[in-house]
Amino acid sequence: MxxxxxxxxxxxxxxxxxxxxxxxxxxxxxxxxxxxxxxxxxxxxxxxxxxxxxxxxxxxxxxxxxxxxxxxxxxxxxxxxxxxxxxxxxxxxxxxxDRKTHVYFKCPKCRAVLRVPKGKGSITVTCPQCGERINKNT
Ligand SMILES: [Zn+2]
Structure with a gap:
């Protein structure tokens, strides 16, 4: 069987x-x-x-x-x-x-969502998709 x-x-x-x-x-x-x-x-x-x-x-x-x-x-x-x-x-x-530790925003050029740490002052972020450099106050 x-x-x-x-x-x-x-x-x-x-x-x-x-x-x-x-x-x-x-x-x-x-x-x-x-x-x-x-x-x-x-x-x-x-x-x-x-x-x-x-x-x-x-x-x-x-x-x-x-x-x-x-x-x-x-x-x-x-x-x-x-x-x-x-x-x-x-x-x-x-x-x-992540509402207490990170800030989310969109890249003004390609609309990709970026995440940066909160409370770091004025920082420059480079978008990983399009390479756009963005000044962000966190
Ligand atoms: Zn971008």
Whole structure:
């Protein structure tokens, strides 16, 4: 019996060889499909079942796809959007955490967020992104 399970395991592993597998976007699609299938039970929301089914099919397609560079580009695009969304909250959290020790401000040239220590008087800051030199009173 154990040999039979091992044989099945090897067959699945050899079948998955060269395929993309799971990533963060696949999990997000699966969880969204699950939530939408539950929401489809609400009145007048039956169409959500088909949206969820589409997301489920997309996630399964991504898992078994052999076009790995295309799947990586999809993940990269998703992560760019994800990081933009989470970065907003992360900055708010860090500003609150460092409110007594650091000052946050934006570079006037490239709009990058810079962080300098509080209470150092007048300092000159060089923006790491564009090289702009900024005089700041902290
Ligand atoms: Zn800058």
């Amino acid at each position: 154990k040999a039979w399970f091992q044989k099945i395991g090897y067959k699945i592993a050899s079948w998955m060889y060269g395929r993309y597998g799971n990533d963060k976007l696949t999990y997000v699609l699966l969880i969204s499909a699950l939530l939408l299938s539950f929401l489809a039970y609400l009145p007048y929301c039956f169409f959500l079942y088909f949206v969820g089914l589409g997301l489920l099919i997309w996630s399964v397609f991504r898992t078994f796809s052999k076009n790995i560079p295309k799947r990586r580009r999809e993940l990269e695009r998703y992560m760019k959007i994800h990081n933009k969304f989470t970065g907003f909250f992360k900055l708010r959290r860090n500003k609150w955490r």
